[in-house]
Amino acid sequence: MAKKKSAASFARGSPIDIGIGEKDRAAIADGLSRLLADTYTLYLTTHNFHWNVAGPMFNSLHAMFMAQYTELWNAVDPIAERIRALGHPAPGSYAQFGKLSSLKDAPTVPPKALEMVAILAAGHESVARTARSVFEVVDAANDQPSADLLTQRMDVHEKTAWMLRVLLEE
Numbered sequence: 001m002a003k004k005k006s007a008a009s010f011a012r013g014s015p016i017d018i019g020i021g022e023k024d025r026a027a028i029a030d031g032l033s034r035l036l037a038d039t040y041t042l043y044l045t046t047h048n049f050h051w052n053v054a055g056p057m058f059n060s061l062h063a064m065f066m067a068q069y070t071e072l073w074n075a076v077d078p079i080a081e082r083i084r085a086l087g088h089p090a091p092g093s094y095a096q097f098g099k100l101s102s103l104k105d106a107p108t109v110p111p112k113a114l115e116m117v118a119i120l121a122a123g124h125e126s127v128a129r130t131a132r133s134v135f136e137v138v139d140a141a142n143d144q145p146s147a148d149l150l151t152q153r154m155d156v157h158e159k160t161a162w163m164l165r166v167l168l169e170e
Contacts, residue, residue, distance in 0.1 A: 016087040024141035029088035031134030032146065035153065036079045037091060037100035038127045043072035045106040046120060052110035061113055068120070068160060075153065082149055102126050114168060121164035128157035 016025070050065035080090035091100060098105070103123050111119065131153045138146040 018085075020086070020141050020143055022087075024137065024143070025086040026088065027137045028134065028141060028143055028146055029083045029086045031130075031137060032079055032083045032086075032149075033088075033091050033096075034100050034102070035127070035130050035134060035150075036076060036083065037097040038103055038130045039072055039075050039079060039153075040097050041101040041103040041105070042120075042123045042127055043069055043076065045103070045123060046072060048106045049110070049116040049120065053113050053116060054110075055113045057113050061116070065116075065120075071156065071160075075156070078149060079153075082146055085145070102130055117164050117167050121161045121168070124157040124161035124164065128154050128161065131157065 015022070018025075020028070046065050046069040050062060050069055053061045053065065080092070083090040091097060103126055107119075110116070131150045135147065135150050138150060
């Protein structure tokens with residue numbers, strides 16, 4: 001039977017006791033921090049492309065990119081909050097994201113529309129790989145909330161990458 005903690009023990013900053021050890025929580029938080037950095041970087045690139053897309057596919061890509069950057073924006077908070085629930089600070093600066101992300105920054109000169117599509121497809125595949133790379137430690141630590149979060153993110157990124165790739169078919 002789990003031992004109850006008094007309110008006073010929480011006030012003194014007692015250790016986190018959620019059934020996942022500190023070493024595993026740190027490893028999961030590290031992986032989720034990389035996922036957060038990738039997600040935010042992809043969000044920024046997608047929003048950039050939304051603003052700067054041009055050409056005959058403007059209307060459809062402008063709307064698609066808006067839907068995609070909105071989904072990415074809505075994803076960053078749950079990832080950051082899971083890191084916090086594990087007892088670690090969430091990264092939140094461009095410098096931290098630049099060090100943690102597996103994605104390149106958006107090109108300084110906006111590429112052509114189909115190159116934007118290719119960059120975003122590759123970005124979604126990369127974020128899916130990052131999420132998948134964290135799954136082993138999450139599974140071993142029996143961390144169902146993080147596993148659920150990762151599963152949802154992999155599903156979104158894999159489907160989005162597919163939808164972008166089909167635009168590139170001849």
